[in-house]
Amino acid sequence: MLEILKKSLKKAPIVKRGKYPYFIHPITDGVPAIDPKLLDEISDYIIEYCDMNVDRILSIEAMGIPLATAISLKTGIPFSIVRKRQYQLPDEIKISQSTGYSKGELYINGVEKKDRILLVDDVISTGGTLRFLVKALEKKGVTISDIIVIVGRGDGVQQLAGEGIRVKTLVDIAVSEDGVSILEDTGETN
Template sequence: MLKILKESLKTAPIVKRGTYNYFIHPISDGVPVVKPELLRDVIACIVKNADLDVDKIVTIEAMGLPIGASLSQITDIPFIIIRKRKYELPGEIAVHQATGYSKGELYLNGISKGDRVLIVDDVISTGGTLAAVIKALEIAGAEIKDIVVVIQRGNGKKIIEDMGYNVQTLVSIDVDENGVQVLGCIDDECK
């Protein structure tokens, strides 16, 4: 499991953004192309490892969408998209997010008090986005049963765990000017 994800990360292009080595990958950026076999690899691993005894899957715009939609399709669990646009629907919850490269508001709709949720996302690096999502879900009165993120880079996972939440990551990576190094995987066969 995760062989396709691991191999695709090793060949991901790197671009410099100032001093930051940014990796470009179909799961995190949607380019160059999101292949079905890559999504199947990721979703199969999430299904194997996540707590799916939930009412709703929560994902974050934009690159959480393919993960959330694919997971919802095969589990029959509805999914909610945390959006970057305000809709002003009744009960909408706005929270501020700050990451290493952006700041802004996120908007949550469609969660009721007591909903048991699974959060899924593409990447955790600083933890800023995930911390904002958790705050919104806490305000809504949801019970966060599990958090699964495909790619871990940086110390964001520890920040979320310091908030009292476990974060499962499928792969952990490091990135330098020479490329992506896969440091570890959720399954032993990936190592």
């Protein structure tokens, strides 16, 4: 199950961003290239595993976009993108983004209070990005059917679980300066 994803993760190179060992992978970086077979494998799995009874898929710029596109094409469900750019639309929600290696702002547009959404992203590490996003969506009154993330690393999933936010991952990994290893049977979907 998810063999293309696991095989490709084991080959991911590591670079240091400050002290943070950052793995580089097609799904999390678009580098070196996204194999359509990989996207196909992942999107089929998500459609099978998640509650797809939703009005909208919500993804986060940048690397949530190919995932949401693939799922949208297969299901006919439209998707919105949480952007790093401000639009100054009347209902825009600004949130802080904090990862293991960066800080910035994200801007939510295109979701309505009555919406039921599937939230999809490429990777969770500290959980900083999803924490603020989920809280802002809940405050707006949006219903989140599932939060699905392709790769789990670090303790973000556990941290958020402790705060009542359930994140499903397809594959969990450990990352060191030497490379990526797959943690079998630790993710909720494995």
